[in-house]
Amino acid sequence: MHCLQGENQLAWKAIGIFDSGVGGLTVLKEIIKTLPQEDTIYLGDTARVPYGSKSPETVTRYSRQITSFLVQRDIKMLVVACNTASAVSLAALKKEFPIPIVGVIEPGARRAASVTRSGKVGVIGTAGTIKSSAYAKAIKRINPEIEVVTRACPLFVPLAEEGWVDNEVARLTAQAYLQGVKEEGVDTLVLGCTHYPILKGIIAEVMGGGVTLVDSAEETAFTVAEILRGKALLRPSSEKGNHHFFVTDVPAGFIRVGNRFLGGRLGDVYQVSLDEEGKEEEPAGEEI
């Protein structure tokens, strides 16, 4: 460990990131791009994915377990990369854990509010995210004048996972979900789920040229950088971060998709079992 003059030792700790599965890697990718000097620890809850169709109580219980697990690994801040968990669990986590915690809703809302010209913003996401109204509330907090139109799109995640991203089924599904949002005349659409950027092509096609698609990943990475800078918790930019990955189901599927997401940069992936206290059990390590 280096020891630079006046430097905060806390700065050497890693950034913790979690998602219900593999989708949060899009957020990790942007964090690595913005802050290549930082270590990261990512947890994908692949044994209990998806979160979007489950109750706020259950999602919050899982989020607590994961945060305990990451905090025990001594992280300096937490990024909730899952939209559903950000929407329903962020307040509970902030109350319970004494580290900076950032979700993806607030950054996505900020970006949407700054992009819209017409003052009409669409938001799509899982059933859990849309039911929580978290995006609509966040956008209204920034600018109460903005009109927000929301729509849950439960089939988008399974379509993305099946790899059906530009066939007729994807097109008809996108039309069924988005036609109403389009007719409301939005000029900005928030992709409120980390899987949705995979369907960007078909979503853009259905929404038409005049609509800007917003995903939270990049803006979330900027927010992380800003917070760490404000607290003097950034590592020196001369460093190169290491990245560790944990999953709750066997790692094979995560490794396959993850390497595609991160362009082959995935490091070791370990399987863990989370109990009620978020403790690690039988860490069946698997390297790639």
Added chain:
Amino acid sequence: MHCLQGENQLAWKAIGIFDSGVGGLTVLKEIIKTLPQEDTIYLGDTARVPYGSKSPETVTRYSRQITSFLVQRDIKMLVVACNTASAVSLAALKKEFPIPIVGVIEPGARRAASVTRSGKVGVIGTAGTIKSSAYAKAIKRINPEIEVVTRACPLFVPLAEEGWVDNEVARLTAQAYLQGVKEEGVDTLVLGCTHYPILKGIIAEVMGGGVTLVDSAEETAFTVAEILRGKALLRPSSEKGNHHFFVTDVPAGFIRVGNRFLGGRLGDVYQVSLDEEGKEEEPAGEEI
């Protein structure tokens, strides 16, 4: 409790049934129809659904936890109503728990083998079920001459849950999955997932009139009756069974769909948390 002459006291215990979620209620419904005198305890693992996309290791861990939970409630036999759990975990459960255990694969395979005339049987199911080859092996054990064509249909469960069972998206999805199976010339198609009967209409339309659709529920209920009769564990047919329900996520969604499945016959539904030992934690009861 009654005490009839020469009667096995064990007979008064309940039948345990589990599924990853609500789909197994189709199996429960047939059991109630065949054995109205029997008590049942059903567990739907709604906090961790689905199983079909998860690893055999994880599905087996969950199945063990649930079986422990039900065995602690003193059941006389267990029905694994989930096709994926039947396909990947049945052998492990039979080894570990000293009660009769029945899955849905074996009965479905038996029905298909008795129905086919052409000797060509199709099987559709989740990724986990199809990858396990459990149906193909079971059918071949009954009749090695039968040719089995299999296809995983990952989008069928989310389509059924979205209620898109006879629109153009469902039709195109069914065509994409089933065209190849149809072209193989099967005359029998096993619906190897408890959700698929909901899509029966569109599946029948795509497969055409000459193909018999088989689901395991009815045959599984006959198997349960046969085993209990063989072991003198049937309750007197003059009795009327009680039915109890446990879920791992909040009960609201299960109650809504379950009442539709069972025609308003759903009893009390309790939420439980399963730890590694399958013990009950904080049983937040909710009556309906």
